[in-house]
Amino acid sequence: MSEDIDKLRQDYRRIRAPGHLATRIRAEVADRSLPRRSWLPALAPIAVAVAAVTVAPLLTQQQPADETVAPKPTSMSSLTRLSTLKPEMSTPSLSTMKSVSVPALPRKPKPDSKQTPQTYFDIEDENFEEKDNAYS
């Protein structure tokens, strides 16, 4: 090998990597060795779906309470159902109604037998008398 080429080889071998390079490589290797978290965004929709499935039964359980607030149905069948659901009232039977003591009604006054009943003719006579008075 010629002297020039040998000198060139020595110059080439004098080239050194910067001192920080090994540290940089170690740090990068350590960083890449860590477990990846790239699957986390993909997990988000699954988490939302699970949450929805968990909460949905709770919401449906609250629904009957809301129905009491809702307006009453107007169809005949539903009205019939409502009538059966109506709480029973205590209605008194006829027998119990008879036993109730009711104050007696005041007696009807008996007509006087001596007093002649006022007849049609009497009234006419009175009217007649008035007529007479008018002419008098």
Next chain:
Amino acid sequence: MILAEKSDVELVREFKAGSASAFDAIVGRFQDRVYRLACVWLYDPQNADDATQEVFLRAHKGLRRFQFRAAPFTWLYRTTRYVCNEFNRRRKTEPMDDEPADSSNNPDRHVTEHDTATRVRKLVAGLPERQREVVLLRIFEELSVADTARAMGCREGTVKALLHKATKRLRIDIESSGLTL
């Protein structure tokens, strides 16, 4: 035996067995050689840091499957070639913001930026790619003819022939350039 005294193959074996300190030892042992290769192969030697880091990141993955059919440095050399080619391709397609306006894609444009690395690079860059490879591996890195042939993926006879042509041309280039080495 401490890690620094172990052979390349033993270090890789320990790394494959799960030793993190063995990988640190591999980085410490080979980083200068990989960095030098990157300085010569890259159009922009300022990217040699990034290229060297990328080579060792790939080594951290790839050496776990190393089959010991070649020397570990041969594997690192080929990886360095791939990474540098990727960096050079990216540079061709992506315009550099900090690039001087009158610069071209000529590998010689960073002559004034680095001293030793650039002088060496200037001379070696004048060679055809295969001859440059032989000079780097056989002369500069002092690999055996067999290892050079394995790294280049050719026969030993080809290495010898390329080496003969490369040294002849390099000598002429050194004389004509007038660069003081």
